[in-house]
Amino acid sequence: MATDEPPRGPLVMLAALSREVRPFLRLVRARRQVRGCWEWRRGRQRGVLCLAGPGEEAAAGAARELLRSHGPAALFSVGFAGALTEAVAPGDVVVGAGLWRYRPEAGAPAALAGHSWALEASALVTRLRQAGLPAHAGSLVTAPVIVRKAQEGLALHHLPCPVLDQESAAVAEAARDAGVPFLGLRTVTDGAGEEIPRFLAELLEAGVEPGWGQALVWVAASPRRAVVLHHFWRRAVLAARRLARALEIACEMIG
Numbered sequence: 125m126a127t128d129e130p131p132r133g134p135l136v137m138l139a140a141l142s143r144e145v146r147p148f149l150r151l152v153r154a155r156r157q158v159r160g161c162w163e164w165r166r167g168r169q170r171g172v173l174c175l176a177g178p179g180e181e182a183a184a185g186a187a188r189e190l191l192r193s194h195g196p197a198a199l200f201s202v203g204f205a206g207a208l209t210e211a212v213a214p215g216d217v218v219v220g221a222g223l224w225r226y227r228p229e230a231g232a233p234a235a236l237a238g239h240s241w242a243l244e245a246s247a248l249v250t251r252l253r254q255a256g257l258p259a260h261a262g263s264l265v266t267a268p269v270i271v272r273k274a275q276e277g278l279a280l281h282h283l284p285c286p287v288l289d290q291e292s293a294a295v296a297e298a299a300r301d302a303g304v305p306f307l308g309l310r311t312v313t314d315g316a317g318e319e320i321p322r323f324l325a326e327l328l329e330a331g332v333e334p335g336w337g338q339a340l341v342w343v344a345a346s347p348r349r350a351v352v353l354h355h356f357w358r359r360a361v362l363a364a365r366r367l368a369r370a371l372e373i374a375c376e377m378i379g
Contacts, residue, residue, distance in 0.1 A: 134163075134170035135375060136196035138186055138295050140178045141333045143360055144203040147368035149173065169375060172196070176291070178328055180266060183291035187298035198242035198305045198378060201295035202371060204363050205264070205287035205310035206320065208277045212260055214315045215362045217252055217370045218287045220308030221245035221261040225293045228276040233265060233283070239296050242305035243377055251373050257366055260285040264308045266293035270325040273316065287312060309370055311363035313356065321352055 139145045148154075152171065154162035160175040172194055176186035187199060205218060212218060223236040245261040252259035262285030271277055271288055280286045292308045299306040314320060320328075323342060327334050343350045 133195040133197045134172050135198050135200065135378065136190050136194055137171065137173040137200040137202050137371070138176050138183060138190070138291070139173065139203045140176060140183070140291055141203065142175055143333070144364055144367065145173060145175075147364045148371050151368050151372060166375070169379070171375065177333075179290050180268065180294035184294035184298055187295045191298060191302045191304060196304055198307060199295060199299040199302075200242070200307045200309060200371075200374075201264075201289075201292040202309050202367060203289065203291070203311075204313045204360065204367075205289045206271075206273070206314040206318075207312045207316045208265075208273060208280050208283075208286045208288060210316050211285050212262065212287060212312055212316070213258065214312050214359050215258065215366060216312045217257050217259040217366055218262040218264070218285060218310045218312065219243075219245045219248050219252070219259065220264040220292060220296075220306075220310075222263040222284065223293055223296050223308065224263055224265045224280075224283065224286075226265050226267045226271070226280060226288075228267070228269075228271060228279075232279055236293055236296055236300075239300040240303075240305045242307040243374060248374060248377060251377060252370055255369065255373055257370060257373075259370070262287060264289060264292040264310060266290060269329055270320050273319060307374060309367065309374060311367040311370070313359040313363045320356075321349075323349070324353075324356070 152164040154164040176182045224233040226233040263283035
């Protein structure tokens with residue numbers, strides 16, 4: 125009589141941009157399956173990571189397709205975020221303990237409910253801190269655009285450790301509707317007092333991941349942009365490395 129447990133579905137992760145997850149893909153020795161999608165194995169654990177591009181519409185569509193095609197054990201939304209208060213610093217890891225959707229014209233965020241968590245936030249935060257990572261259980265706030273923090277972010281300051289992204293709410297709703305546990309994990313690139321430059325925000329909102337060619341175009345138009353781009357590039361490198369380690373720990377906890 126067979127005693128082996130039936131195989132579980134994979135851990136499925138969604139990110140917007142490749143620069144957010146390159147260190148993790150190297151860490152788990154992931155293999156590209158199709159463009160923008162990789163698979164990895166560690167022992168009996170299987171994982172899939174796909175890039176959806178920025179924004180809720182892209183994230184929701186990719187999440188629904190992956191839920192249908194892979195039957196995941198859990199669905200993750202991962203990537204970078206912007207801090208709204210000094211409680212969270214650049215490079216910090218934020219584990220979603222609350223999910224919100226925010227449209228600046230509405231004036232107040234709307235809470236998401238009814239989802240189940242793949243991991244309890246405080247337990248994951250404890251493990252991350254034990255591993256030397258600055259981590260918080262916080263509020264993942266999804267907005268349709270890159271929010272101007274000084275003018276539009278004040279309505280979010282009452283939330284615990286709030287950070288901004290553009291995808292988590294959509295992925296969480298897809299997971300909830302499919303009855304699949306969800307985990308939101310973000311690392312911070314821009315601090316509470318920093319705004320994403322408009323020239324960069326416009327490209328990201330259009331769903332384009334800037335590369336070196338675009339960076340050269342920007343610098344040619346305005347050499348001062350080189351300093352800004354280098355600053356955010358260094359922040360992204362740190363955030364991606366810490367996200368990789370945080371994801372490794374989360375996967376170990378899920379088992």
